[in-house]
Structure formats: structure tokens, C-alpha cells
Amino acid sequence: MELQQDILANIKRRQMWDFVFAFCGLMSLLFALITLLTLIVDLSVTGVARINYEFFTSFPSRFADRAGILSAWVGSFCIMLTTAFCAIPLGVAAGVYLEEYSKKNWVSQIIELNIINLAGIPSITYGLMALGLFVYKLKLGQSILTAGLTLGLLVLPIIIVTTREAIRAIPNTIREASYAMGASKWQTIRYHILPYSSGGILTGVIISLSRAIGETAPLITIGALTFIAFLPTPPIEGHFPFVNFKWLMDPFTVMPIQMFNWLSRPQPEFHVNAAATGVVLLLMTLIMNGGAIYLRSRFRKKMKW
Amino acid sequence: MRRLRERAIETVLFLAAASSVLVTIGIVGILVTESLPFFKTVSLVDFLTDTQWTPLFENPRYGILPLLCGTFLSTIIALLVAIPMGTVAAAFLSEYVRPSYREILKPILELLAAVPTVVYGYFALLFVTPLLQKVIPSLGGFNVLSAGLVIGVMIVPYVSSLSEDAMRSVPGHLREASFAVGASRMQTAFRVVIPAAFSGITSAYILGISRALGETMVVAIAAGMQPNLTLNPTEPAATITAFIVQVSLGDLPHGSIGYQSIYVAGLSLLVLTLCFNIVGLYLRKKFQEKE
Numbered sequence: 076m077e078l079q080q081d082i083l084a085n086i087k088r089r090q091m092w093d094f095v096f097a098f099c100g101l102m103s104l105l106f107a108l109i110t111l112l113t114l115i116v117d118l119s120v121t122g123v124a125r126i127n128y129e130f131f132t133s134f135p136s137r138f139a140d141r142a143g144i145l146s147a148w149v150g151s152f153c154i155m156l157t158t159a160f161c162a163i164p165l166g167v168a169a170g171v172y173l174e175e176y177s178k179k180n181w182v183s184q185i186i187e188l189n190i191i192n193l194a195g196i197p198s199i200t201y202g203l204m205a206l207g208l209f210v211y212k213l214k215l216g217q218s219i220l221t222a223g224l225t226l227g228l229l230v231l232p233i234i235i236v237t238t239r240e241a242i243r244a245i246p247n248t249i250r251e252a253s254y255a256m257g258a259s260k261w262q263t264i265r266y267h268i269l270p271y272s273s274g275g276i277l278t279g280v281i282i283s284l285s286r287a288i289g290e291t292a293p294l295i296t297i298g299a300l301t302f303i304a305f306l307p308t309p310p311i312e313g314h315f316p317f318v319n320f321k322w323l324m325d326p327f328t329v330m331p332i333q334m335f336n337w338l339s340r341p342q343p344e345f346h347v348n349a350a351a352t353g354v355v356l357l358l359m360t361l362i363m364n365g366g367a368i369y370l371r372s373r374f375r376k377k378m379k380w
Numbered sequence: 381m382r383r384l385r386e387r388a389i390e391t392v393l394f395l396a397a398a399s400s401v402l403v404t405i406g407i408v409g410i411l412v413t414e415s416l417p418f419f420k421t422v423s424l425v426d427f428l429t430d431t432q433w434t435p436l437f438e439n440p441r442y443g444i445l446p447l448l449c450g451t452f453l454s455t456i457i458a459l460l461v462a463i464p465m466g467t468v469a470a471a472f473l474s475e476y477v478r479p480s481y482r483e484i485l486k487p488i489l490e491l492l493a494a495v496p497t498v499v500y501g502y503f504a505l506l507f508v509t510p511l512l513q514k515v516i517p518s519l520g521g522f523n524v525l526s527a528g529l530v531i532g533v534m535i536v537p538y539v540s541s542l543s544e545d546a547m548r549s550v551p552g553h554l555r556e557a558s559f560a561v562g563a564s565r566m567q568t569a570f571r572v573v574i575p576a577a578f579s580g581i582t583s584a585y586i587l588g589i590s591r592a593l594g595e596t597m598v599v600a601i602a603a604g605m606q607p608n609l610t611l612n613p614t615e616p617a618a619t620i621t622a623f624i625v626q627v628s629l630g631d632l633p634h635g636s637i638g639y640q641s642i643y644v645a646g647l648s649l650l651v652l653t654l655c656f657n658i659v660g661l662y663l664r665k666k667f668q669e670k671e
Contacts, residue, residue: 089564096566100472103465104485110533111492113504121506176390177397188661189401195587195657196650197594199621200407202628203646207410211634228403235400259382261389282494289496292596292621295511296628297640331498331578331597338502338601346506353499366493368487 100114118357122350130351139344149306150219151288152331153322156267158224158230158287163280166231167269170238175264179335185307194232201229202296210297214218217298219307222324225293236284241275242268249264259366274374276365289356291331299332414645417635418442422589427644433607434620435641436627442641444648445520446607450617451649454528454599458592461532466539467574470581473540474547475569484539493537501601504530511600514568522604522616530602531595546580547573579663586660589655591634596621620649 133143177183203248205225209215215224244270252261269276309323336351403572419427422442430443469489473482508526513519559569573579602617605626618626624642634638 089567093564093566096569097472097476098495100468100476103415104472104489106465107489107492107533107536113494113507114495117503117507118539119501122474164398165399168393171401172393172397177394183397186397186401190402191661192654192657193400193404195590195653195660196407197596197621197653199594199596199624200411200646200650202641203414204407204410204623204630207414207643209404212410231400231403235397241642253570258385261386268574285494288499289494291496291498292600293623295625296631317619327644333494334498334644335504335597337603338498338505349502350506353496353502356496357497357499360496 083287094345115357118350118353119274120353121347122354125351126354132207137330139342139348142337142345144333146306146350147328147330148355150327151329152292153219153307154222154327155284155288157219158226159280159284160227161224162227162230162234162283165227166279166283167236167238169231169244169281170235171264171268173235174239174242175260176266190232190235193321194236198229198290199292199296201225202293205293205297216324217326218324219327222299222327222329225297225321226287226290229290230287231292233283233286234276234279237279237364238272238276241272241279244275245271274370278371278374281363281367281370285360285367288329288363289331289360291329291335294329294332295335299326299328314330321349330355390510407650410644411647415640415647418637418640418644419636419665431609433623436630436638440637441476444645446609447618447620447623447645448648449525449609449611450599450603450607450622451593451619451652452533453611453613453617454526454603454619455592456524457528458531458595459585459589461529462535462539462588462592465532466536466588467543467581468583469536469567470543470547470584471539471574474544475565475573484488486544490537490541495534496597497534497597498601500530500534501597504598504602516614519614520604520616523578523607523614524599524603524617525613527599527602528613531592531598533593534585534595535588538591539584542584542587543577543581546577546584549580550576579666582599583660585655586663588662590656593653593656594621594649596625620645622634 130143131148131349133141133148134145136142173183174184177186202225205221205228209224210217215221249267250263253267258266264265307325307327318357334349334352334356337345337352340346426441427444429445430446432441432443433446434441473485477485493516504526505521506625508518509521509523512523512526519525554572554576555568558572563571564624600622603619605618605622606616607618607623608615610617623645627638627642630638632642650653
């Protein structure tokens with residue numbers, strides 16, 4: 076009788092601890108989510124009122140209420156373009172090689188270890204490398220091109236890893252069917268593997284670009300200017316050959332740097348501008364990440380091999 | 381002809397994959413070559429033992445200790461937040477939550493890692509610090525405490541996501557065996573699942589550590605950028621990364637000692653994170669062999 080009561084008490088106690096632990100788990104999840112929410116609300120309360128048409132079409136200024144982010148968002152856009160242009164082909168090609176061609180030998184081992192390692196290197200060291208290599212050794216200057224290349228190298232591991240995951244999800248039967256029809260390896264990749272994995276690759280591209288748009292430290296390191304009151308050279312001109320790439324060599328600023336610059340001033344009016352820039356930045360990254368998550372779940376559901 | 385084309389394509393793809401190795405060589409090479417001249421003016425002993433870091437003053441002193449101190453202080457505060465929260469959240473997600481809810485909760489948690497770091501800097505400086513000042517009135521406007529706390533929240537998803545993966549890959553029959561002998565869910569989580577996933581969880585911690593070590597904008601904005609040999613988290617301090625940002629913002633002539641000093645700082649940071657990464661890699665390997 077007493078033994079039974081002991082056991083019952085024991086079970087009660089354990090159930091209570093179980094409940095306490097579940098509560099802790101829920102709380103730490105909620106704490107993280109509430110922090111995110113607080114951050115968004117705090118930023119919006121301060122910043123949203125400042126966001127209007129003028130804010131997007133004005134250059135930075137000494138007067139907080141006249142300052143805008145025109146040069147910053149144009150700069151961000153140009154750099155994203157450059158980053159995408161150099162990182163996507165390289166990353167996808169590397170992912171395809173590692174997943175479809177590489178044999179298990181020391182060369183591929185080194186490449187794989189290296190990619191894992193690259194993902195763990197702090198972003199600011201990429202900036203130092205870019206300052207030494209692109210700015211001083213290759214004399215590319217503190218330009219949009221340098222910035223685009225730097226961020227491109229920074230997000231390369233993300234693109235490689237997601238490309239590999241997307242390709243790995245394709246069952247071997249598809250490859251075998253293609254070979255059976257007499258296709259070569261490259262034809263199989265070009266007409267089957269790449270199209271089928273494009274959803275996963277796109278997810279990686281979006282995530283890497285959203286990472287690039289928020290990245291600040293490496294761009295400060297390469298010597299981005301914080302006060303720019305002009306736009307890069309327009310890429311389209313009236314005479315032959317109608318496009319020029321001079322804008323690649325122009326100095327730049329980007330939204331995170333503009334925000335940092337306003338944030339490091341003591342006047343609260345500039346902090347409002349910083350908050351407004353933060354809202355724009357946050358909105359862009361959250362939309363991009365939300366899109367990536369949506370894409371991933373959609374493709375996972377749709378693909379039933 | 382066709383075989384030639386195939387070979388050519390394979391070679392091009394291989395070069396793309398190999399280029400990632402070039403990036404590493406580039407980073408290490410540039411950091412080493414640009415910081416070597418520094419040690420012609422400053423001895424290694426001074427660098428490692430001097431207690432002041434004032435490379436841009438008139439009487440420059442080059443002791444890395446204050447920067448290391450700031451870096452470790454902010455990292456430790458961040459880990460005190462991220463490791464308990466991340467682990468508990470991971471155990472909760474993997475052992476308690478229904479899979480359909482998990483698929484929603486995990487991506488939302490991962491959004492924390494997507495927020496630009498400069499936005500977190502804003503949050504630390506203009507929200508967390510004023511909030512903390514209500515509790516600790518003596519807290520200055522710039523301090524390591526709020527920077528560390530915010531970095532901690534920021535790296536929770538890195539810790540929880542990988543830990544959760546590790547916990548979920550623990551075979552179900554181990555759990556069933558534990559339930560069968562009458563263990564509760566919490567006992568199963570702590571006595572069976574977490575020990576079985578231990579090396580995976582540790583490598584998640586390592587990733588968290590290297591993120592916290594390399595985090596730049598939060599400390600540059602909220603911690604004050606003052607090299608300070610102190611272990612008091614309510615004081616301002618500078619980390620390695622914050623110092624690099626501070627110097628890069630000024631006009632920096634190529635080849636000057638100021639220029640070399642940011643490379644020396646960067647090299648120290650790289651060596652630190654590489655050590656942690658190698659440990660993490662070793663643990664991950666061990667973890668994979670077990671499966």
C-alpha cells in the first residue's frame with residue numbers, strides 16, 4: 076500500500092517536472108520570438124513616420140529632416156547585382172561538380188572541408204582580404220566592383236551548400252532514365268538535374284542575397300564612404316554601345332552603412348533616420364527570407380518522385 | 381568531339397569548385413603578408429603581453445590583451461544567453477512539439493538569424509541599454525553587457541537549429557526503450573537523447589562561438605570601441621572586430637602601422653575562429669561515424 080503511494084507520488088513528481096521543462100522550452104522559444112517582435116515594433120514606432128517619398132529620393136544631408144537614402148539604396152542595388160552576377164554561376168557550378176562529378180579522393184575532401192570552414196570565417200576577414208587584394212594589389216579601388224566581389228565570395232558557400240542539397244534530393248532513377256536515352260553526363264545535368272533542382276537553388280540564391288544586403292562590416296573595411304551625395308554613372312547612355320560599365324568603378328554607400336553612420340551620431344533626429352533605414356532593410360530581408368521559406372516548403376510538397 | 385566537350389565542361393566545373401580553395405588561400409595569404417611587417421616594429425612578446433592597445437595615439441602601445449578581453453567578454457555573455465536557450469528550445473522542438481508545428485516554428489526562429497546585424501546594433505544601443513539602465517542605474521550608454529545579450533539572442537537559431545537536427549537524428553527506438561522502462565519525456569531528453577546527440581550539439585555550440593567571436597556591428601555600435609582591460613561587463617570595451625571597423629572608418633594610408641594593425645587584429649581573430657572550427661569539424665566527423 077505504502078509502496079503504491081510512493082510510486083504514485085513519484086509519477087506525479089515526474090509529470091510535474093516534465094511540465095516545468097515543457098514550459099521552459101516554450102518560454103525560450105517565445106522569448107526569442109518576442110525579442111524579434113519587440114525589435115520590429117520598436118524600429119517601426121520610431122522609423123515608419125519618417126518613410127515617405129522624399130526619404131527614398133533624397134541624398135544624405137547635414138540636416139536630419141532633409142536626409143534620405145537615395146545613394147544608399149541605389150548602391151545596395153548595384154552591389155547586389157554585381158554579387159549575384161559573380162556568385163551564382165560560380166556557386167552553382169561548384170555545387171554541380173561536387174555533387175555530380177567529384178570522386179572520393181583527397182582533392183574533393185579538401186574542397187569540402189574548405190567550404191565548411193569558409194562558412195565559419197567571420198565576415199570582417201573577407202573585408203580585410205578584399206582591402207589587401209582587390210583595392211591595393213589589383214587596384215580596383217573602393218568601388219562597387221570591389222564590394223560586389225567581396226560579398227560574392229562571402230555568400231559563395233551558402234550557394235554551394237544549397238545547390239548541393241537541391242541536387243542530392245533528385246533520385247537516381249532520373250539520371251538513369253536520362254542515360255538510358257543515350258544522354259551524356261552534361262546533357263543529363265543540363266536538361267534534367269538543373270531544371271529539377273532550380274527551386275532549391277533559387278532558395279539558396281535568395282537567402283544569400285538577403286545576407287549580402289544586410290552585410291555591413293566587410294564593406295566598411297574596404298573603405299566604403301559614408302557620405303555620398305551623387306549616384307553612380309548611369310549604365311545606359313544615348314550613343315553607341317549604349318551600355319557602359321563605368322558604374323562598376325564608382326564609389327558607393329549601402330543602406331546598412333548609411334544606417335550605421337546615422338546611428339553613430341549623437342543627435343536623436345539622426346537616430347530616427349537610422350530607424351527608418353532599419354525598417355526598410357528589415358522589411359527587405361524578412362520578405363526575402365519568407366519567400367525562400369515558402370519556396371522551400373512548396374517545392375518539398377510538390378516534388379513527389 | 382562529344383567526349384572532348386564533356387571533358388571541357390568537367391574541367392570548368394572543377395575550376396569553379398576549386399576556386400573556393402583559392403578564397404581561403406587568398407584570405408590567409410593576404411592576412412599573413414600584410415601583418416608580417418607589423419612584427420618588424422613590434423615584438424611578439426610586447427604584442428602578447430602589453431596591457432594597452434592604442435595604435436593610433438602618439439605613443440602607440442600594441443598589446444592585443446584588451447581587445448582579446450573585450451572579445452571574450454562579449455562572447456561569454458552571448459553564450460550564457462544562447463546555449464541554455466538554444467538547447468532547451470531545441471529539446472522542446474525535437475521532443476515535445478508536433479512535427480507539423482515544428483515545421484512552422486523552426487523557420488520563424490531562423491528569421492532571428494536573418495535580421496541584419498546593424499539592426500541588432502540599433503536594438504542594443506537604443507532599446508536594450510535604456511532598458512538595462514532601469515535595472516542597473518550605473519550602466520553607461522555604451523557597455524559590453526547589452527551588446528553581448530543581443531548577440532546571444534541573435535545566435536540562438538544557430539545553436540538550436542543544428543542541435544535540433546542532431547537530436548532528431550537520434551534513432552526512435554532509443555526513445556521507445558526509454559519510455560518503456562518508465563522514463564518521462566524530460567528524463568528521456570536529458571538522459572538519452574541529449575547524450576546520444578552530444579557531439580552534434582557540441583558542434584552547434586562551436587558554430588555559435590565562432591559567430592559570437594566574429595560578430596562585428598553590434599559590438600561596434602553598442603559596446604563603445606574603447607580598448608579596456610576589464611572583466612566588468614557594464615563598462616565600455618572594444619573587441620577585435622570593433623577595432624577593425626573603427627580604424628577602417630578613418631583615412632588609412634596603405635602600409636602605415638595603423639593599416640598593418642588591422643591585419644594583425646584580423647589574423648588573431650582568424651586564428652581564434654579557425655581553432656574553434658577545427659574542433660567543431662572533428663566533433664562533427666566523430667558524430668557522423670557513430671550513425
